[in-house]
Amino acid sequence: MMSQITSAPAPEQIRRAPKVLLHDHLDGGLRPGTIIDLAREVGYEALPETEADKLGIWFREAADSGSLPRYLETFAHTCAVMQTKEALFRVAAECAEDLAEDGVVYAEIRYAPEQHLERGLSLEEVVEAVNDGFREGERRAKANGHRIRVGALLTAMRHAARALEIAELANRYRGPESGVVGFDIAGAEAGFPPTRHLDAFEYLKRENNHFTIHAGEAFGLPSIWQALQWCGADRLGHGVRIIDDIEVAEDGSVKLGRLASYVRDKRIPLEMCPTSNLQTGAATSYAEHPIGLLRRLHFRATVNTDNRLMSGTSMTREFEHLVDAFGYTLDDMQWFTVNAMKSAFIPFDERLAMINDVIKPGYAELKSEWLFQQTASTSGSVAAAH
Ligand SMILES: O=c1[nH]cnc2c1ncn2[C@H]1C[C@H](O)[C@@H](CO)O1
Numbered sequence: 001m002m003s004q005i006t007s008a009p010a011p012e013q014i015r016r017a018p019k020v021l022l023h024d025h026l027d028g029g030l031r032p033g034t035i036i037d038l039a040r041e042v043g044y045e046a047l048p049e050t051e052a053d054k055l056g057i058w059f060r061e062a063a064d065s066g067s068l069p070r071y072l073e074t075f076a077h078t079c080a081v082m083q084t085k086e087a088l089f090r091v092a093a094e095c096a097e098d099l100a101e102d103g104v105v106y107a108e109i110r111y112a113p114e115q116h117l118e119r120g121l122s123l124e125e126v127v128e129a130v131n132d133g134f135r136e137g138e139r140r141a142k143a144n145g146h147r148i149r150v151g152a153l154l155t156a157m158r159h160a161a162r163a164l165e166i167a168e169l170a171n172r173y174r175g176p177e178s179g180v181v182g183f184d185i186a187g188a189e190a191g192f193p194p195t196r197h198l199d200a201f202e203y204l205k206r207e208n209n210h211f212t213i214h215a216g217e218a219f220g221l222p223s224i225w226q227a228l229q230w231c232g233a234d235r236l237g238h239g240v241r242i243i244d245d246i247e248v249a250e251d252g253s254v255k256l257g258r259l260a261s262y263v264r265d266k267r268i269p270l271e272m273c274p275t276s277n278l279q280t281g282a283a284t285s286y287a288e289h290p291i292g293l294l295r296r297l298h299f300r301a302t303v304n305t306d307n308r309l310m311s312g313t314s315m316t317r318e319f320e321h322l323v324d325a326f327g328y329t330l331d332d333m334q335w336f337t338v339n340a341m342k343s344a345f346i347p348f349d350e351r352l353a354m355i356n357d358v359i360k361p362g363y364a365e366l367k368s369e370w371l372f373q374q375t376a377s378t379s380g381s382v383a384a385a386h
């Protein structure tokens with residue numbers, strides 16, 4: 001039997017470990033250099049910086065406001081340069097390449113097609129350009145010795161009124177050829193409850209389709225309750241505020257309210273995004289991030305990036321922060337990764353194959369390296385003592 005891995009994985013091991021990403025926005029993950037190139041090509045002159053390094057820093061700082069609406073304002077610049085087929089293709093291809101480079105083996109990437117129509121594209125053209133870009137990125141990753149599969153989630157903006165139309169689009173493009181795997185709603189949460197879009201969710205349920213809902217990020221339990229019990233969400237985007245329904249007494253004993261119990265009992269996946277939560281004020285520090293408690297209580301928690309550009313992050317970095325804050329090991333990383341893979345929107349047999357053929361062997365290899373190093377260093381110290 002494999003012995004327990006006790007030490008913290010090094011950043012390089014974290015990068016090489018197979019990772020699964022369920023919550024990442026396409027328009028929140030552009031390379032700064034690409035934004036500058038695309039702005040030049042389309043004549044967009046409102047960028048706050050024209051050097052890639054400075055632009056990357058600008059996004060991180062502007063998004064670090066402590067408020068979700070202010071965080072969301074920064075997307076005006078990325079969406080502005082994602083209005084042509086070529087731009088969407090490039091951004092999607094680079095997204096898949098960057099994730100593969102970071103050790104992500106499966107990703108569901110979301111974006112709102114309705115935000116990419118300013119220069120005359122149709123919703124269908126947007127979806128097809130992004131899908132083609134993902135396929136290209138998968139090919140480039142393979143050529144570089146990486147393996148990644150990318151699915152798309154189509155998002156509707158919760159302040160707008162196109163959710164049913166976008167849900168229909170997601171349904172039409174669903175399937176292995178195009179790679180659309182589900183639906184989401186995003187945008188400012190306070191004042192825009194998920195029930196505004198009930199028609200879209202009811203439609204998707206009738207179509208046996210999958211959806212996640214951003215809930216419990218900038219607003220609390222009522223938003224999570226609506227997302228699950230009125231709308232029927234398969235997963236929760238963030239869901240951090242579920243912590244409001246959990247009481248931890250001074251002696252460490254824990255009491256779950258009915259909603260928190262439901263979420264845990266039903267194994268509702270929580271797409272947690274620690275760095276993004278610090279920026280929007282949904283959590284105060286990594287060490288106090290609810291993911292620590294939720295992991296201990298065996299909620300189906302997963303680790304995600306949300307917006308790699310605005311949060312200056314990657315899957316490796318998110319795990320590094322959690323390793324620092326909670327002392328997580330490769331076993332914990334594997335637990336989060338298997339949770340995420342179980343919660344993906346692709347068919348069960350394909351999820352199982354990813355777990356058995358990619359994730360478990362990947363972690364087994366890293367753990368055996370770790371054991372080998374431990375043995376080598378122990379026998380080294382024994383030899384030195386003689
Ligand atoms: O964390 C988020 N909460 C709510 N909405 C978000 C978050 N991150 C990005 N968005 C919005 C801004 C994007 O333009 C949109 C589609 O990806 O989704």
Ligand SMILES: [Zn+2]
Nearest residue numbers: 186214237306
């Ligand atoms: Zn999000």
